Amino acid sequence: MASHAIAGHDDGHAHTHHTTTGLDNRKIAIWAFIGSECMLFASLISTYLIYKGKSLVGPYPHTEYTDASGKVFPAILDIPVTSASTFVLLMSSLAMVLALQAVQLKGTPLPANAGWWTRAQRSSQLWLGMTALLGASFLGFQAYEFTAFVREGLTIKTNLFGSTFFTLTGFHGAHVTVGVLWLMSLLWIDRTRGLGPQDELVVDIAALYWHFVDVVWIVIFTLIYLIQ
Amino acid sequence: MSHDAKSPAHAHPTGATYLKVAVILTVITIVEVWAYYIPALVASPLFNPSLIIMSAAKFAIVVLFYMHLKYDHKLFKALFTGPLIIAGATIIALLFLFAKISL
Numbered sequence: 540m541a542s543h544a545i546a547g548h549d550d551g552h553a554h555t556h557h558t559t560t561g562l563d564n565r566k567i568a569i570w571a572f573i574g575s576e577c578m579l580f581a582s583l584i585s586t587y588l589i590y591k592g593k594s595l596v597g598p599y600p601h602t603e604y605t606d607a608s609g610k611v612f613p614a615i616l617d618i619p620v621t622s623a624s625t626f627v628l629l630m631s632s633l634a635m636v637l638a639l640q641a642v643q644l645k646g647t648p649l650p651a652n653a654g655w656w657t658r659a660q661r662s663s664q665l666w667l668g669m670t671a672l673l674g675a676s677f678l679g680f681q682a683y684e685f686t687a688f689v690r691e692g693l694t695i696k697t698n699l700f701g702s703t704f705f706t707l708t709g710f711h712g713a714h715v716t717v718g719v720l721w722l723m724s725l726l727w728i729d730r731t732r733g734l735g736p737q738d739e740l741v742v743d744i745a746a747l748y749w750h751f752v753d754v755v756w757i758v759i760f761t762l763i764y765l766i767q
Numbered sequence: 768m769s770h771d772a773k774s775p776a777h778a779h780p781t782g783a784t785y786l787k788v789a790v791i792l793t794v795i796t797i798v799e800v801w802a803y804y805i806p807a808l809v810a811s812p813l814f815n816p817s818l819i820i821m822s823a824a825k826f827a828i829v830v831l832f833y834m835h836l837k838y839d840h841k842l843f844k845a846l847f848t849g850p851l852i853i854a855g856a857t858i859i860a861l862l863f864l865f866a867k868i869s870l
Contacts, residue, residue, distance in 0.1 A: 562840055570843045574850030581854030585861040622800045626793065633789040636833045640782060660782050750834045754826050761822035765803050766815050 569744045573751045576714075580755050583710055584762060587703040594698035598691060601767040615693055616764055617684065624680035625760045628715075631673035632753040635722075635746045638666030642742045645735045663742075664729050670749065671722040674715055681712045704763065711759060714752050721745050779835055788832045795821050 558564055597604025598612040605611050641663035650657065659665060685705070688694075695705040725745055728734060734742060780788075799821050802808045831837040836844055862868045 560842065562842060567842065567846065570846035574846050577847075577850045577854040578857070581857050585858045588858070588862060588867060589865045591867070618800065618803060622796070625796060629792050629796065630789065632829060632833050633785060636785050637782060640779070640785070643779070656782075747834055750829055753833075754829050757822055757825045757829065761799065761818050765799055765818050767809060 563740055565744060566740060569747050573747060576751060576755075580707075580710070580758075583703075583707045584758065587707050587763065590699040590703050594700045596698050598688075598693045598697070598700075600700055600704070600763070612692060615688060615691055617687065618764060620680060620684060621760065621764050624677050624684075625756065627673050627680065628677045628753050628756050631670050631677065632750050634666050634669040634673060635749045638663050638670055639739070639742050639746045641666055642734050643736055643739055645733075663734050664726060667722055667726040667729060671719050671726060674719040674722065674749075678712060678715055678719065681708065681715075707759065707763070711752070711755055714755070718745075718749050718752050721748065779838060780832060784832065788828055792825055792828060795825050 560567070597606065598615040600616045601614050603611060603613055637660065641661050644661050645663065649661070688701075693701045693704075695701050722745065725734065725742060728738075799818060802814065802817065808814055830847070836847060859868075
């Protein structure tokens with residue numbers, strides 16, 4: 540892959556990188572990174588699926604378990620709570636794509652009769668803040684779920700389900716955390732110097748990462764929570 | 768190759784399209800969760816394949832519209848779909864290897 544920048548200049552607005560592919564190296568890099576992340580999560584999902592149903596002791600994800608002392612452990616997955624967190628993450632992707640659009644639209648003239656929606660579509664701070672807030676809410680749901688599981692007797696050491704579940708969803712949660720920090724840094728830049736069309740690629744790269752985190756959760760939600 | 772990732776010709780959908788996509792994603796998620804609570808559906812041999820198809824549809828919609836892969840350069844498509852195919856094949860191969868699925 541030819542990826543060397545052979546020229547660059549500062550026109551006061553943006554750095555333009557001329558490459559042999561004609562594509563910005565940073566965007567090629569984020570897609571290559573996302574490709575490698577696909578394989579990371581494939582390995583974690585494979586491990587979960589291989590050990591699915593092989594736990595010798597409970598709690599189990601979808602069925603009740605009674606231990607030797609007669610203590611009953613109900614099915615541990617809380618589908619309503621996780622469905623809500625899934626909806627929150629899906630809406631954060633909508634907010635992210637609207638943040639990118641807002642950055643692209645900055646500087647274009649606003650129609651005289653522009654309504655609230657047209658105005659809102661140009662507020663990158665609103666959508667970046669909304670995306671970070673929804674991402675943080677998703678992490679709150681995950682923290683609630685993890686603490687509830689530990690309280691109900693499921694830790695990473697309890698059984699194969701606990702080990703693979705906490706590893707997979709924990710890795711995903713770590714990715715969401717990085718995404719929230721990234722979004723907050725973009726929001727800070729937007730509030731201090733303002734993001735404009737010249738920053739489209741910077742926001743686009745963050746958006747690609749955020750949407751990837753969302754699609755990974757789409758897969759996890761089905762494979763772990765819904766398929767029994 | 769003259770296509771630039773930041774080119775003005777790099778068309779993106781409108782805000783209305785993004786909202787429609789969000790509605791579609793929400794509806795599919797509601798159908799998935801609704802199906803989970805219907806014992807007759809869960810017992811059906813079509814339950815798991817249906818969930819996987821719905822999940823794959825959501826995955827594809829986000830990648831094509833929110834990640835703009837539908838409108839983006841073919842190199843980006845290759846950088847994503849190549850590893851994705853390898854990842855999917857790895858999962859299937861491991862499931863066969865550990866006898867979680869069989870022909």
